[in-house]
Amino acid sequence: MAREHHQTGAGSGxxxxxxxxxxxxxxxxxRVVESAIISLVERGTLSLRAARLRTIGAELPQHPVxxxxxxxxxxxxxxQEVFEALEHCDEVDELARRLVLLGLVRNWRRRxxxxxxxxxxxxxxxxxxxxYVLEGPARLDPGPVRYGLLVDTGPDGLGRTLRRMGKALDNESDHHAADGGFSCGGGGGGAD
Structure with missing residues (x-):
């Protein structure tokens, strides 16, 4: 689905x-970076799977962002690495400077x-x-793009490792409880 970036006057001249x-x-x-990612994925230039971005198309986009x-x-x-790399990149800063010059954003706080x-x-x-431009990726249908933009997975493999450790601890806890070993809760109290 190709989408053209069009200029819009949107009302106030x-x-x-x-x-x-x-x-x-x-x-x-x-939001600028999220919107660019979503647009590039929709056009088939980027792939977003498992919170990882990969260039797949040969298109050289016209927009600097x-x-x-x-x-x-x-x-x-x-x-997350892409967000960090583009946090204060020249292309987004230039866009913000233009909005400041137009009086749409305050210079010192960028509000x-x-x-x-x-x-x-x-x-x-x-x-x-x-x-998604106005409301962000939460406005997208459920799927890999929405998930990849909304979930911070942490360092590669860390999530899988933590899940495996949690399962191992659960299995160990179940094993000890079945043997009459360690268990949490459920003790008999004294009679009144």
Whole structure:
């Protein structure tokens, strides 16, 4: 499903904003990167499985933020590592500077201004933006993309190791309780 990034005026006049600028107004730097990942996955340029991103398409995106996402994961990389790599990248900082110049974001705290909130509300009312731009990946249907963006899996293999350790401890606890060994709770109290 190919999706074009279009400019939209969204109501209040002024310069047209692209979807990533609206994403910044709605959720800051992280929302910009989330939106770029989702768009690239939808277009078949990235694959997101088990909270890992991998470039699979030959497309060289036109938008600088999308190019930065592609550059951040030349091989299979955890989503969290991509977020960390792009946290203060030049492409997202440039997008934020443009929003500051337009008076839609405060310079020193990078918070959306009243004018920015009005532009965002107008875009939401217009309905021209994908829902994930405004509301994030929680708005996606359940599946690997939503899971990969919403769940921080920690370092590779750590989750599997911790689950295995937990199962081993559960099995050991069950074994000892069956032998009359260690158990938790359930002791008889004294009679009154």
């Amino acid at each position: 002024g310069e047209a904003l692209d979807p990533y600028e609206y994403a910044y107004l709605a959720g800051g730097e992280r 999308e190019r930065a996402v592609i550059a951040a994961c030349p091989r299979s990389k955890r989503v 959306t201004t009243r004018a920015g909130r009005r532009r965002l509300a107008a875009a939401a009312a217009e309905g021209s933006l994908p829902p």
